[in-house]
Amino acid sequence: MNDMAQDGYTTADGRKIGGVLMEMRNITLRFGGVKAITDISFDIREGEIRAIIGPNGAGKSSMLNVISGFYVPQEGEVWFHGQRRAPMKPYEVARQGIARTFQNIALFDGMSVLDNIMTGRLTMMKTGLFSQALWWGRAQAEETAHREKVERIIDFLEIQTIRKTPVGRLPYGLKKRVELARALAAEPKLLLLDEPMAGMNVEEKEDMSRFILDVNDEFGTTIALIEHDMGVVMDLSDRVVVMDYGKKIGDGTPDQVRANQAVIDAYLGVAHD
Amino acid sequence: MFYREAGDFKTSYPDDSQTFPIRFDRLGYYAVLLLGFVVLPFVLNDYWTNAVFIPFLIYAIAALGLNILVGYCGQLSLGTGGFMAVGAYACYKLTTAFPDINIVFHILGAGIITAGVGLLFGLPSLRIKGFYLAVATLAAQFFLVWLFNRVPWFYNYSASGQISMPERTVFGIAVTGAQVAPWAGYMVCLVFVVVLAWMARNLTRGATGRKWMAIRDMDIAAEIIGVNPLRAKLTAFAVSSFYVGIAGALFFSVYLGAVEVGEAFGIEKSFAVLFMIIIGGLGSIFGSFAGAAFMVVLPVLIKLVLVDSWGWPTDLAAHIRLMIVGALIIIFLIAEPHGMAQLWRVTKDKLRLWPFPH
């Protein structure tokens, strides 16, 4: 990391990575007496795809939950856009431009695909209750404007045919895609993906990888993701944080991480003393 | 054959998101409106207006309100009776304090006051969930009924402890009081129902409705994608109570005329409205109407068949009605948790393809 200039770097495939978008400083998270995360620091730069990996129970999901504001760490600071983030509710974090998907799909089962994706734009819809109740002028114009944006995402993720289908009826792989669509609809500055490829077959994984790269490429969205599939992680990401037992044991480009002895030990299973 | 969407192309997003995307449905809807406004007032006799149509319209408003809270936002409430009482007493206090102002404004005012009370009792919903909240709303039910029963200011210190509606007019025609013609009361209720149902539809199809449904389906995920849960729940409580309050005001002023709070707005009322939305369909505007119609017609039907035709004693018929209602609730929850609205949707889906289902 030290070899990178303060204002960014250029990836192997020639993409320009910007300055620091989000920085975690000495984060410690406890549940009762149990430490889920111990003194972890890392940063996420504008435009990059950043992976967090580690064995089961390493604290990856907890880390993502800290970023999205669902857990508040006992120690440490979260910096976003060069400002220290005061402890805030998850919905306030969302309004700052952080969107996410979930490991165990968290879609709204009672609503159609279209409505689910439209919920991604709720933070941007401003008309008042009364105007909405009357469905006059502004409310309808706003609805249409946001619908147009959402339709672009629907086209982008190739889910036009299931627009009006209730989400509960969709197969697993499509649900994951709808969830990604909902997160994208928020036009996030930072997109968090919690195991976007868990439980998918090879073909679905390839589709999803393509979408992730496309999102990063076309919208310039910064992405932080957790993933178990090593091959996918190493292919996709620009830099990788490795966690084990709540501690950071490695951080760097995929190649650097692959050569890191601590990481190899963690994955091959060396006795902890 | 006539009921299909093929050939009915939508070329704009507003067109695509309209309430009745199928032309046949649209025509049906206008036909029902026409029937309600132009035909029924002239053909209905007083018995049917008073025993069926007025209560149906009022309960439909209450059911719409409760459905917003329970069916759309997922917050179970057993306090509907208490909130209807707020509407009734607010309407009474307003109309006796300002007799010169039109009754329509009093009814709206009653709705707004009830919305405020609902907001207050909705505050705990941030911390209390599921049936804990349902039981907490019982606090509203029992407290409010007690309040109107025991504090004489609410019933203007009347000796009987009852409130009774003085005569009020709209466009010079009496709509409340002893001399009212049934069709006039019916028209007032109908106007309120149509406007409120239309507003409920607009709210539930737009951003607000999505917030409510997101909270209902998965509150934690909703919060993480940017929905402020307290705000969403409180708007649901307020809007729902607004509807329920108006229903209470109409129930008192137009339908009953005189009210004893424990009798008219007891816990049975809360359950009756809850049953309407379960049987009709949770999270459905149409379901609110279907459920209200069902629960209003059922006792009339039972009375017609058991008591009037078969000569059974009235109290026995009442007991059997309880059994039927209870059994129906269970049957609907088991067989069709989405209620009559879902049955209707399934029928329509079949109709769409009829007569060539393949």
Next chain:
Amino acid sequence: MVLPDQVLYAMEAALNGLLSGVMYALVALGFVLIFKASGVFNYAQGVMALFAALTLVGIQQGQVPFADVINLIPGVEVHGFGWTVPALLAIVLTGLVMIGMALIIEALILKHLVNQPPIILFMATIGLAYFLEGLGDTMWGADIKTMDVGLPQGMSGTIDTVTNAWFGYGFYVDQLNIVATVVAAVLVALLMLFSQYSKQGRALRAVADDHQAALSVGISLRFIWVLVWSIAGFVALVAGIMWGARSGVQFSLSLIALKALPVLMLGGFTSIPGAIVGGLIIGVGEQLFEFWVGPLVGGATENWFAYVLALVFLVFRPQGLFGEKIIERV
């Protein structure tokens, strides 16, 4: 010892509140049992108590079930079998009826609602409550009945004498309340023993802990459900006897049982000690509140005090006194 009158009256009210608290706890117990074992919040528990009491009185007095319906047949006129059944036998028979009811409820309702969200099950039990209320009235008639199974009633002479000797003022305590307290204590002890030491009890606790795990070691969920609903039916019977003897067998009995709900909210839905402590707090609380505040605001505060207390309490401690802390996960 000489105490001011007001204090003595308050003490008397508190003591009586304590004893009615036991009654609340008795009903609450039935809720807790079913909730722990099946996750069902059984709204019908109160109506079950009413139904049990109606059945007991009906059997005891030799009433013909569905007499009103049978009498509709032209030329038929039944009023009763013309015998009376001894109290104990009638209680046993009613117990059997309650077990039969548990079997029917499982087969007709619960079996079909497995895996539904709790709120659906809750609403189903509201439907059940309506059905049972109608059934009870259809079977036995809706008139108010007196329950007489030989429980002592009226003022307790001993307490009157003792308190008179201590304070110079005799407390009025109904003997029935004392009996109810003893019965409740015995019932709780029996339930504890049952769940600790019997095989079925262990299975019950296993299911309460983790449905899936219990299923995987071969515990029959359907059997457990019938079992808990039977026990809950039995608890309802006991509660029905006590409440029925106290204030007559009538519809309001099922409403009194509603008060078990705030008791549960205070105590936490999964805790038997919670149900008891919650019952006592509410029993004493509403008596004292009515004693001190009631006269100022028009009385009858016991109609809502329990609910409002529970509501306020829950806002600060959503899991109740003894419930486990809820940790939310994504």
